[in-house]
Amino acid sequence: MTKSNIASALLFTLLTFIDVSTSSSNVFNVVSFGAKPDGVTDSTAAFLKAWQAACVSAASATVMVPAGTFLVKGITFTGPCKSRLKFQVAGTVVAPADYWAFGNSGYWILFNRVSKMSLVGGTFDARASGFWACRKSGQNCPPGVRSITFNGANDVVISGVKSMNSQMSHMTLKGCTNVAVRNIKLVAPGNSPNTDGFGVQSSTGITLTGSTVQTGDDCVSIGPGTRNFLISKLNCGPGHGVSIGSLAKTLNEDGVENVTLSNSVFTGTQNGVRIKSWARASTGFVNKVFFQNLIMKNVQNPIIIDQNYCPTHQGCPTEHSGVKISQVTYRNIQGTSATQQAMNLACSKTNPCTGITLQDIKLTYNKGTPATSYCFNARGTNLGVIQPTSCLNR
Numbered sequence: 001m002t003k004s005n006i007a008s009a010l011l012f013t014l015l016t017f018i019d020v021s022t023s024s025s026n027v028f029n030v031v032s033f034g035a036k037p038d039g040v041t042d043s044t045a046a047f048l049k050a051w052q053a054a055c056v057s058a059a060s061a062t063v064m065v066p067a068g069t070f071l072v073k074g075i076t077f078t079g080p081c082k083s084r085l086k087f088q089v090a091g092t093v094v095a096p097a098d099y100w101a102f103g104n105s106g107y108w109i110l111f112n113r114v115s116k117m118s119l120v121g122g123t124f125d126a127r128a129s130g131f132w133a134c135r136k137s138g139q140n141c142p143p144g145v146r147s148i149t150f151n152g153a154n155d156v157v158i159s160g161v162k163s164m165n166s167q168m169s170h171m172t173l174k175g176c177t178n179v180a181v182r183n184i185k186l187v188a189p190g191n192s193p194n195t196d197g198f199g200v201q202s203s204t205g206i207t208l209t210g211s212t213v214q215t216g217d218d219c220v221s222i223g224p225g226t227r228n229f230l231i232s233k234l235n236c237g238p239g240h241g242v243s244i245g246s247l248a249k250t251l252n253e254d255g256v257e258n259v260t261l262s263n264s265v266f267t268g269t270q271n272g273v274r275i276k277s278w279a280r281a282s283t284g285f286v287n288k289v290f291f292q293n294l295i296m297k298n299v300q301n302p303i304i305i306d307q308n309y310c311p312t313h314q315g316c317p318t319e320h321s322g323v324k325i326s327q328v329t330y331r332n333i334q335g336t337s338a339t340q341q342a343m344n345l346a347c348s349k350t351n352p353c354t355g356i357t358l359q360d361i362k363l364t365y366n367k368g369t370p371a372t373s374y375c376f377n378a379r380g381t382n383l384g385v386i387q388p389t390s391c392l393n394r
Contacts, residue, residue, distance in 0.1 A: 026061040028054040030070070037068020039094055044073045055081035065089040065122060071096065074105050074145070079114035079153075089122020089161075095147075099131035099167065102145045108167075111150045118157040124148060128167040132192050144168040144194070150176050159183055169196040170215065176203040184211045190238030192216035197239065200226050202254065208234065215239045219269070220261075223247075224284055225254035234264035241271035241299070244289065246309050247323045248282035255285035265295045272302035272333075275325060276309040279348075282322035289328045296335030302363050303330055305378070307348045321348040327355040336366040342388055343373035356380030362387045 028050045031037065035046035047063075047070070054061035060083050068091045077087075095101075095108055102108065108126060111119070126147045134141040147166040150156060150173050158181045163170040170186040173179055181198070188195040197213035200206055201223030212235040213219035219236035222229060222244045236242065242264075244256050266272050273291045277284070296302040305325065310316035325347060342363040347353035356378055362385065365371040375391035382390045 026054075026057055026059050027064050028061060029064045029066060031066060035065075035070055037066065037070055037091060039069035039071055041071060042073060043070045044075050047072055047075060048077075051077045054085055055079065057081075057083055060084040060086075062086040062088050065091055065093065067091045069094055072109070074102050074108055076107070076110045076112055077114065078112050079117070081114065081117070083116075085114075085117040087117065087119045089120065092123040092125060095126045095128075097127055097130065099128065099134065100142055102142065104143055106143065106145055107149050108145045109148050111153060113152045114150070114156065115154040118159065119161060120157075121160045123162045123164065125164040126166045128165045128188075128192070128195075131167045135193050146170075146172050148172070149174070150179065152176065154178055156180070157182075161185075162187070164188065165192075166195050168194055169199045169221075171197070172199040172201075173203050173206060174201045176206065178205040179203070179207075181206070181208045182210050186211075186213045186215060188215045190214070190216055196221045199223065200229060202226070204228050206230070208232075211235070213239060218243045222256055222259060224256065226259065227257045229259045231261045232263050234261070235267070236264065237267035237269040237297075239269050241266060241269045241274055241301075243271065243274045243276055244286055245274075245276035247277040247284045247286070248280050248321050249278060251281055251283065253282050253284040255287065256289075257285075257287045259288070260290040261292070261294070262290070263293045265297065266299050266302075266335075267297045269299050270301065271304055272296050272299045273330070274301065274304045274306065275328070276306045277321045277323040277348075278310065278317055279308045279321050280317040280319045284322070285324040285326070286328065287326050290331070291329065291333065292331040294333045296333065296337065296363065298336050298338045298366060300338045301341075301344060302335065302337050303333065303343045303345070303361075305345045305347055305353060307346060320350040322351060323348065324351050325353040328353070329357040329359070330361060331357070331359040334362045337363050337371050338366060340365045340367070340369065340372055341374055342371040343391070345373075345375045345378035345391070347377040349377060352377040352379055354379050356392055357383065358386050358390050358392060359383035360385060
């Protein structure tokens, strides 16, 4: 394990102790501020008042959402607060059934510039089936919202949270530092459009462990500017797997570095572990990535690098990807591929993938014929038994 991975693991261990107990006088129950647990009454203002009261507390405080169902519209919880703050949810928080209620905000529940806080427990149901139907029909629809977002957050624990039926992404971190996420469950139907599970961008020191993601898009999406991200014990599927990218959306783009995914299972996903970039100029890069100890169960593309990413196949860029991919290790990845081509490493024509390591790979095609591999401009090293046969250039 690299020094950065050890540091991330230690960070996660230390952050688990952020959750501190609070006295009863510092518990701010949303019901006391007017929230109704009937799933019908708008409780948005009550939630915000409870947050504001807790946020100015000189001692550690808890915002309590008790048992029951609470209707909450688009809301922003703003920090930093004076002391450590726990947002404890025992009940269920639901979004308005009218998907137009959010307008163009982009967010349902936003934690903005918070620090030294924890979000613990509860179910968040965005009830987005109407929104998905609108998108699929081609009608005029709102842009959609992410369910739970942390922007510019520091020293945060997210534990035991369940997010259901998001319009877009379930949980997103942007511009965050030192966030430990554990035992969450993100769920939407496999055919729900663009319902990414857990997304990270421009963030460092993030851990995600012991979680289940079953969605209609990427289980985990890793965007530009992500560094020191440790994922372990992930159950992914249905969905599109774990993706770094898409990258090269713009010319001046930050890179992705020090990412480890280990001890995880992919079931029936469109992809397993994927790195994807558009075929255009970019200052971006992917460096020091470890995919290890993974099980693939009937996964369509277990190992894939796609530097000609263009999902609609319309208006695709015709350049070569400027994203430089290096030092990526695939170790002890086993299971079954739903497609005969179990490994597809299609790198940039002008920027070859370098330092790729394949070690102890055993992927079989579930139709009985041997699995195959494909490489384009991919250079690296083979260690141990590689199945299907490696196509790396040395």
